[in-house]
Amino acid sequence: MNIRDLHAQYTPERSIFKRSQATHRANPQDPAQRIELAHTDSDADAWLEPALSDFISLASSVCGTPMGMFSQLHADIGLQHPYLSVNNGRGDARNQWWRFPGQTGVLRHAVDFSLCELAARTPGQVTEVSDLAGDLRFATSALARGNPAVRFYAGVPLVSGNGDLLGTLCVMDRAPRTLTPAQREAFQKLARQLEAQIDSHRAMQKLEQQTLTDALTGIGNRRSFDSRLREEWTRHLRNARPLTMLMVDVDYFKQYNDTYGHPAGDALLVQLARVLRSPLRASDFLARYGGDEFSLILPDTDETGALQVSERIRQAVARVRWPHTDIEISLGAATVTPSEMCDFSALLHAADQAMYQRKHGRNPRNA
Numbered sequence: 001m002n003i004r005d006l007h008a009q010y011t012p013e014r015s016i017f018k019r020s021q022a023t024h025r026a027n028p029q030d031p032a033q034r035i036e037l038a039h040t041d042s043d044a045d046a047w048l049e050p051a052l053s054d055f056i057s058l059a060s061s062v063c064g065t066p067m068g069m070f071s072q073l074h075a076d077i078g079l080q081h082p083y084l085s086v087n088n089g090r091g092d093a094r095n096q097w098w099r100f101p102g103q104t105g106v107l108r109h110a111v112d113f114s115l116c117e118l119a120a121r122t123p124g125q126v127t128e129v130s131d132l133a134g135d136l137r138f139a140t141s142a143l144a145r146g147n148p149a150v151r152f153y154a155g156v157p158l159v160s161g162n163g164d165l166l167g168t169l170c171v172m173d174r175a176p177r178t179l180t181p182a183q184r185e186a187f188q189k190l191a192r193q194l195e196a197q198i199d200s201h202r203a204m205q206k207l208e209q210q211t212l213t214d215a216l217t218g219i220g221n222r223r224s225f226d227s228r229l230r231e232e233w234t235r236h237l238r239n240a241r242p243l244t245m246l247m248v249d250v251d252y253f254k255q256y257n258d259t260y261g262h263p264a265g266d267a268l269l270v271q272l273a274r275v276l277r278s279p280l281r282a283s284d285f286l287a288r289y290g291g292d293e294f295s296l297i298l299p300d301t302d303e304t305g306a307l308q309v310s311e312r313i314r315q316a317v318a319r320v321r322w323p324h325t326d327i328e329i330s331l332g333a334a335t336v337t338p339s340e341m342c343d344f345s346a347l348l349h350a351a352d353q354a355m356y357q358r359k360h361g362r363n364p365r366n367a
Contacts, residue, residue: 045079045081047201048077048078048079048201049097049105049106049108050105051194051197052070052097052099052106052194053099053104053105053106055070055169055190055193055194056068056069056070056097056098056099056106056169057099058190059169059170059171059187059190059191060099060171062183062186062187062190063154063171063179063183063186063187064183065152065154065171065172065173066100066101066172066173066174067098067099067100067101067148067171067172067173068098068099068169068170068171068172069096069097069098069099069170069171069172070096070097070106070167070168070169070170070194071094071095071096071113071116071155071167071168071170072093072094072095072096072097072166072167073094073113073116073117073120073165073166073167073168074093074160074164074165074166074167075093076164076202076205077166077167077198077201077202078198078199078200078201078202078203078204078205079205083095083108084282092110094110094113095108095110096108096109096110096111096113096116098111100148111142111143111146112141112142112143112146114137114138114141114143115127115129115132115138115141115143115153115155115170116155116167116168116170118137118155119155119156119157119168119170120157120165120168122157123157123159123165124157124159124188125156125157125188126154126155126156126179126184126187126188127153127154127155127156128152128153128154128178128179129152129153129154130152130176130177130178131151131152131176132144132150132151132152132153133151133176134176138153143172148172148174149174150172150173150174151173151174151175151176151177152172152173152174152175152176152177152178153170153171153172154170154171154172154179154184154187155168155169155170155171156168156169156170156187156188156191157191158191158194158195158198159195160195160198160199160202161199166195166198166199169187169190169191169194171187211223212224212227214287214288216266216269216270216288217269217270217273217288218270218273219273219277219286219287219288219294220285220286220287220288221287221288222287222288222289222290224287225285225287225289225295225297228285228287228297229245229297229347229348232285232297232299233347235299236299236336236338237338240338241299241300241338242300242301242302242303242305242335242336242337242338243297243298243299243300243301243335243336243347244297244298244301244302244303244305244306244309244333244334244335244336245295245296245297245298245333245334245335245347245348245350245351246295246296246298246306246309246310246313246331246332246333246351247289247293247294247295247296247331247332247333247351247352247354247355248276248293248294248295248296248313248329248330248331248355249292249293249294249329249330249331249355250268250269250272250292250327250328250329251327251328251329251330252328253265253268253291253292256268256324256325256327259324260323260324264323264324265292267323268322268323268327269288269292271320271322272294272317272327272329273286273288273294275313275316275317275320276294276296276313276316278316279309279312279313279316280296280309283299283300284296284297284298284299285297293355295348295351296309301335302335302337303333303335306333306335307333310331310333313329313331314329314331317329330355331355332351332352332353332354332355332357333351333354334347334348334350334351334354
């Protein structure tokens with residue numbers, strides 16, 4: 001395990017370490033090509049795909065169609081770690097889950113949102129397009145012209161209790177057709193059940209989030225840090241990738257509080273949390289560890305990558321016009337590689353020790 005005082009002068013080598021694995025290039029003109037940015041597998045989110053698979057399967061059976069899909073149109077559908085993609089160069093929280101004949105689960109792949117956005121305009125109703133090929137609005141859409149070459153579409157919007165449009169439950173066929181009145185009624189009832197289930201998970205997720213969020217800074221608290229560290233440690237062992245932890249502490253914070261008052265100290269911590277978050281990737285994790293200490297978990301990051309992140313943090317802190325007086329931070333890091341044998345508590349202890357070695361190696365000064 002490598003422990004570093006990250007205030008030491010550091011000059012990056014020419015061969016700069018890339019913290020994340022190479023991503024495939026996407027054609028910005030093709031809306032079906034999306035780059036996945038972040039989603040960490042979480043037991044808290046394990047409910048989603050089995051539930052979608054069951055509801056899409058039931059909807060297809062009720063409507064007599066060979067395939068179905070759930071289209072997510074709102075960023076919040078009750079996931080602890082939401083999926084986030086880049087679509088045409090912009091962040092996009094929309095997703096689509098498909099179920100085809102013979103498939104036991106669902107496949108997440110965003111193809112086309114145009115029909116679902118049409119259906120979303122009429123909450124509580126079934127929107128049907130009997131033949132996409134004969135409809136000028138959709139004849140050239142990705143659904144109609146691509147694979148699976150959809151001809152018939154029907155969708156029902158899902159709306160949360162507070163009025164948020166969650167998405168649409170959809171059924172499709174490769175041949176033109178219409179639904180019977182009985183099929184429409186059953187389809188709407190299924191959609192209401194899925195709507196209620198997602199809304200329930202959203203409410204539970206909000207309550208859970210309150211217990212995992214630091215009330216002052218709005219970032220993760222100690223409880224969420226402990227949980228996330230266990231998740232990342234398990235992933236580190238499973239994928240044989242490096243893992244880094246940074247610990248950050250505000251120097252002479254007690255003197256700052258004594259001089260300028262506790263409200264000023266609170267405002268400083270809030271601002272510092274925003275600064276620390278700025279150079280991080282979506283997969284990195286920031287938490288308030290306690291008092292004026294912050295912790296950062298950097299998955300898939302080796303020693304060189306940790307040094308680069310720490311340098312960005314120091315530069316970001318130095319650029320800020322802090323109220324009352326400039327501040328300094330102590331920053332320590334520990335990196336574990338797949339070849340090293342230790343546990344996550346040893347990684348935490350090593351990062352904490354590195355920070356305190358830096359902090360107590362200075363000459364004291366007044367805030």
